[in-house]
Amino acid sequence: MAEKEKKFMEAVSKKFTEAPTEVSTSYYKFGGYKQSKSKVAFQDAAMKIAAERGFPMMNEDIGVPLGQRSWMPYQLSHTDIFVEPDDLHCINNPAIQQAWDDIRRTIIVGLDSPHNTIERRLGKEITPETINTYLETVNHTIPGGAVVQEHMAECNPALVYDSYVKVFSGDDEIIDEIDSRFVIDINKLFPEDHAEQLKKAIGSSLMQAVRVPTIVGRVMDGATTSRHAAMQISMAFISAYKLAAGEAAIADFAYAAKHQSITMGTMMPARRARGPNEPGGIPFGYMADIAQSDRAYPDDPGRAALEAVALGAIIYDQIYLGGYMSGGVGFTQYATAAYTDNILEDYVYYAIDQINTKYGGLCKLDPRDAEAVMNLAEDINGYALSSYEKYPAVMETHFGGSQRSTVAAASTGIAGSMATGIADVGVNCWYYSMLEHKERLGRLGFYGFDLQDQCGSANSFAYRSDEGLPMEARGPNYPNYAMNVGHMSGYTGIPKAAHVARGDAFTANPFIRVAFADPALQFDFANITKEIGRGGLREFVPAGERTAVIKG
């Protein structure tokens, strides 16, 4: 049987003039950094800045000569967008920044508790009309509008236009009564079977998806999201229901917003030196729910897993581990391998084909059958590793062993998840891949792989605190993953793959799943690589800009 066309062919053919199977090439003759439009622009800008400020700035002629090889563009996977590596750095890419902004500035706050307070303690009636009035009011206060005092400073609407509150519920009757402009409509946004699952899981609770302004998160920190929401929600209740501002019962609103709410980042230990609601605290299952591909493309489980991988790469690997924990600029080159050039795509769709043809289809493999699981892992990992060996252009594209280790393990882990429907089997297959990779090639990734990936088989089914957790609940903060640079992308894809294969509407949290289905968000979480690509092409328009208050 003829081999299928490889999904990475377009990307690698655009990178190199030689055939992708060719081992031999030429180096040192391409004009250095000047073959890159981006680098030339950087150099011009840096020289101008240096001249203006009177002392040196960046200079592409310092350090190792860049561009000794043919300069490689990168294709955002499952798109036709090609960008330069600089365009994928989180400091240069406004879409990557906005993805994190949109996650950080989201808090999900229940309305049931405040409604109880208003009805039972304050003796006021809650009706669809009062809820609509409240929602109109809170959409004034959350962006930064004042309602209680007559002489107040407010936020400039042009700076905070991205801020709003919408509601959702599993109870169609409640939602039917609410002004549709304020509703995240589960029935319209999700496939029918997913909508039913989500409504059942959410129940009759009426939930607010609160988006504080992007610029608030930028000026303060992740923990501010709940505080900003709590203050402005309380003000909206006071105004909408004509309550006494100083009454003790008002504290219940702030309490509910701060503590009976869901922020995206769970608390981290002091040793990480990070506050609440920061990216290191986001469990993989939450991140998988934020990724929305399976809502928009319900018949493509591969895309769902791969989009989750891309989101994990930009938030965890590039921003959190690359920025928050390491600092510096080096992580982009490593992390982008998981979502560029359709290489992981090729491996994952191969895995899905194998699962369908050899393993009975999605979720049909018995997770207790260790031999069968290892055979699957060997099949997928062998395909991934031999692809690097058969196609030197692919090997050179992932010229760091850590890139190859992550991508091979991600495809193997996703395969384990999809074949069994169990994310923990997926992560066990990840570790199978790591051991086989090291044994086969005599190399793996950076030093950290010795620590994390060679012992991981032992923790893949551990549920006890500090030894393990179900994969959905693990995150960058899980002890053994605290230094797992570049791994977070694959780890996000693994639980996503399991639940997509099962036909589940969500991975870990139905509320988060619905909140990020909202089309009013700045970043489209159903088309993550496309958004990153638009960021690279300078087409993405982020929120949080300050031009409205800058002269000129």
Added chain:
Amino acid sequence: MSYKRQFYPGESDPAKARRRIMDPKVKLRKLRDVPMEDVVKLMGHRNPGEDYKSIHPPIEEGSEPDCPIRKLVTPIDGAKAGDRIRYIQFTDSVYFAPVSPYQRAWMYLSRHRGIDTGTLSGRQIIEVRERDLEKLAKEYIDNETFDSALTGIRGATVHGHACRLDENGLMFDAWQRYVWDDEKKEVVYVKDQVALPLDTKISVGKPADMADVKKRSTIFRVDGVDMRDDKEVTMYQHRIHLLRTLGGYQPFKFKGE
């Protein structure tokens, strides 16, 4: 019955090569003789003829604390003298370099005392007292584990192990520390391991024929020997993964294998 030390399973060529380099009883073949002075220059830690720098007085001077472990361990020469710890780092191409980073670690640890190694995907650093390092560096530049085209001596900017080979079959090096001497058909270093220019070119000889390195490389590859075709290696890799999986954090509860 006394225990006979084992090194690696399998009957394939890479498996045999792994056993061979790890076994300290096997004398590795010497393929070239790079003068010690040139080895010193390549590493760039000191000038040839210059005294070794010390970080502590010689042990014989008796300044060591009373420590039972120190009494048990015979110090290597550099430790006795108080030398600095310095390094050499080799980069090994994926295209059938004679050895790859993990096998370097196993080989060094099996054959030498007083060393520290660190393994990454493309490179393998070995750190040891300076006078011991020089002997060790010469040994591993001269012997069969080094190929002038597929092995690089690189302190920084080490990537290139996974890049395609240039028109002369040389592994990519962004600093071009070594170049092809077309007249002599051999590889010469023009920069030391951190890319400082050398006063004189240093020859590391002719590259081996690809068929030869393919036969003796420790690397399993689909275009050489696929690891899956070595049933014993695959069996042990499965076994390691399975036992770790089943044992978890409570291996004492796991009965059977």
